[in-house]
Amino acid sequence: MSPADLLRRLLWVIPTLFGVAVIVFVLLRVVPGDPVAMMIPPGASMADVDNLRALYGLDRPIVVQFGAWLADVARGNFGTSISLRQNVMKLVLGRLPATLELCLCAIVLAVTLGLLLGVAAVHWRRRWPETVVDGFAGLGIAIPDFLWGLLFILVLGVLWPVLPVSGRIDPRIAFEPATQFYAVEALFTGRFDVLGELLAHMLLPAAALALPLAASLARVVKASLAEAMNQDYVMLVRAKGYSRARIIWRVALRNALIPAVTLTGVQFTFLVGGTVLIETIFSYPGIGNLAIAAVMQRDLPLIQGLVLTFAVLFIAINLAVDATYALLDPRVGAP
């Protein structure tokens, strides 16, 4: 991608975000049902409702409300959470690091697993590893992260309890981090006991998030690698005396990576979206968990802030993926 392309893509972010903001707003205000009715606890009086309405400016015309909200958002002010009585921005930023660490863990797991399985299927073509990989890919793609999460809890948390299935860290551990990036901090302050503990808590939720992506990655890597193995340039390196492993790792894989990167990019957003459920299932304190709680509490400002946060994450990931092509394929952006 040339710098001009990148700039154009960056500029497109603004209208896309604006569209997202409009839809979030419309969804919560215009769809049948009164947002205040969503917010009030059962048994509130009419006066309470009117007070609340005035408090959140909901008695003003919808366009005015939208304008006011947008102006606030542009200034980084997402309002105050109704249920937690805290600044939405602060709440979201406090929880975001936990989610980012979980997503990072999941993506590393997915890419490693997907790559290794895809390569193994090609390396041992027409032997049992290929069958195993095909079976794994079929299951992994069909079963969504939500069900994997429940399955892990059932099997590895209850029937054969080997790993923790709740929370981010054991509260009994003495660890007073300065930031919310627990794992990063533990790594840099040399607290490897804490890091191990964090990873143990992250393993099952991360695996649940990672499996569908790992499965489709394995399938794509296998297909594109097998195709690359039939190319003329592979014939030449075979004639140069490369071993099969060397051909795969040094030559074919790099050519096969482009579809894999595309897929990872597209699916990474699904993975991040999946945190909403997975964090709730595993009581993991990230923004996904917060989002479900916000919906259940009918916490309008918090929901809006979180949906926008996710949208920004999604858009950022897509941009990063596009930028990665240029690194992988020298022909992209060449005349």
Add this chain to the structure above:
Amino acid sequence: MSPVLAIRDLHLEIDAQPILRSVALSIAAGEICGLVGESGAGKTMVGRVLLGLQPENARVSAAEVRFEGRDLRGLSARAREQMLGRDIALIPQNPMTALNPVARIEPQMTDVLRMHLGLGRAAARERAIGLLEDVRIREPGRVLRQFPHELSGGMRQRILIAIAFACRPRLIVADEPTTALDVTVQKQILRLLKELQTAYATAILFITHDLGVVAKLCDTVSVMQGGRIVEAASAAMLFASPAHAYTRALLASTPRHDRPGDSLKPIPTALTAQLRSEAAALPGPVPGARAW
């Protein structure tokens, strides 16, 4: 003198379909042996079998495949990998697709030098520059840093030739090395190939469908048809007095610069029948010939 390469009774079939039948070839050191035939005759497959690059589902057997006296049948994958690129090299058919598109030229040239000759990075680079100079590429230092898509087809074919000669192999399989190039570039490439071949006394198995090229370049010629070799002779003999009817037909179907005005003749149908009956009379794989 014993030949660099000797093949006897080479059979190859894919899905019970015979592709090569009783192929025999002998190439002396420093000699260019042309392997001609129409497309589909199996010439490319002969080259691939030699390099052990036949398709995975191909079944191969031979009474003899000897390279410098060494039996290539049943060679372990490791031993073959050590030999390929060092003793036997390939010049591939299509220079546009034969180089790894995502790697620079340098690693694609130095890999053989480092793998087979154990050169270090700097020494290999120096040697690669020398090789590029040998194939008349200007600014070799710059070319090494470029990607294949930044170079012309003729340049890429020169690079591929340089790669093939990199380890001074005794045998090069050149698989239609000029077919994909412009006519003017073709001539330069062939001249270059001949020059290097003479300088290093390398034997070449030159696979082509172009009899004109064979006449100019080759010492001996084998004519292939339907997966078998119908005639093998010295180039001079073959063009002066072709023995087999198919060779005569092939020669007649080729335009001749020395006899302008001659009309081209298609291969006569009567000949096809003869070829079929000859092929049917060919023996199958020799019992006891070792499977590859």
Add this chain to the structure above:
Amino acid sequence: MNARNRARFGGAFLLLLAVLAIAAPLIAPHDPLEQDLLSTFRPPVWMEHGSAMFLLGTDSLGRDVLSRLIFGARAAITVAVVAAVLAGLLGTALGLLAGFFGGRIDTAISRLVEIWMAFPPVLLSIVLAAVLGAGLHTVVIAIVVIDWTRFCRVIRAEVLVQKSRDYVASALTIGLGPVAILRSEIAPNVAPLFVTLLSLEMGIAIVVEAVLSFAGLSVANDTATWGSMIQEGRQFVRQAWWLMALPMACIIVSVLATQALGDGVRELADPLMRRSKR
């Protein structure tokens, strides 16, 4: 399994599920809502303390799990069929419009899809369900609103491919109108793709129902759905793991069946429609 058998397996299982759903009152051994507080948390019959009265055991209120699963198939099939068909029709219509007419219509629809894709789908469906209130119709609406983009994107891409084919070009030259071309040339080629997507969407719909139940947003408590059974079972997973495992198994097998059907149809249609066989 080859494509034909996979399609058969998937189709047969879904058919069985449909029969169970329709004939649920006839097949289920108990009333799914009937509580028996004297026999709660009964394990399935093959486990210790299991009883033939309750083949798959009972839940925390002593309700028969097997009967609830059978009635749960009703909700699952209803949601799956209605939501998938509606999402499919909406998405396909927009995809055909965008792909066939191109230009501004295409730009508008594609841009809309892009904005839609910037939302986390799960969160969006949960927010929608929260706004609309609990109920199966909510589940259906949430799925349609979110998943029409799947159909739209794929169908648009396919129409673009078809449009570039010679037979469409020749249909244009002999003066067929857009409707005639859509009907005679494009629709038959897009149809297998639609069936595949529809089948996959049914699996997704079943999962979305479970997800919304999980967030407490699917249906009122007096209807048995697989999702609500999972959600209830989750609270007792350490006492009675099968309460969660059994409805999960139902969902997983159903999802695999829709996948098998979808994949099978695609593979069967593929060599005829598009790529030549490898």
